[in-house]
Amino acid sequence: MKRVSAKLKAFPSRFQAAYYSKSPTMPVFSRKGIDCPQCAEFKTRVKMEGAAHLQRTLCHVENAVSLGILRDVGKEIDPAWSESLAECRALGSGRDRFGWYDSLSLYFECTRCRRRYHLRGDTYHGNVWWEQAVQ
Incomplete structure (x- = not known):
């Protein structure tokens, strides 16, 4: 698992999900983490x-x-x-x-x-x- 920087922790979870393109919380149809x-x-x-x-x-x-x-x-x-x-x-x-x-x-x-x-x-x-x- 990648380390999360302090700047990234300040963003909402939607941006974190875009950062981790293979996150299990991603919507079913998102492509490469982009809604x-x-x-x-x-x-x-x-x-x-x-x-x-x-x-x-x-x-x-x-x-x-x-x-x-x-x-x-x-x-x-x-x-x-x-x-x-x-x-x-x-x-x-x-x-x-x-x-x-x-x-x-x-x-x-x-x-x-x-x-x-x-x-x-x-x-x-x-x-x-x-x-x-x-x-």
Whole structure:
């Protein structure tokens, strides 16, 4: 293992991961320790801690889709079982901007590096995850 200089220790772990290109903490699709600058803000795996967290995540994703950072590819990948962001928006009512059924499956793709993300889970029992999809 390489020694870490005092200057490198002052940086956040993301820069340390870029320094160690074979670090076990690196995301699945990063190439030589460099993340795509366009979709780097999206974490590799996050568990939703409730309906409010899922609402905030869907708002964040909708904003990224409108800015052209992500593309909704759910119907292209799995037309029978996957929903689209527009369907979740149509199910929303009242103060909730988005709605969903008992199970949720949404796919998104970075428009630059084509990295895919999957928002999926059992919303009835509260087991929903945002994670990178294996291609």
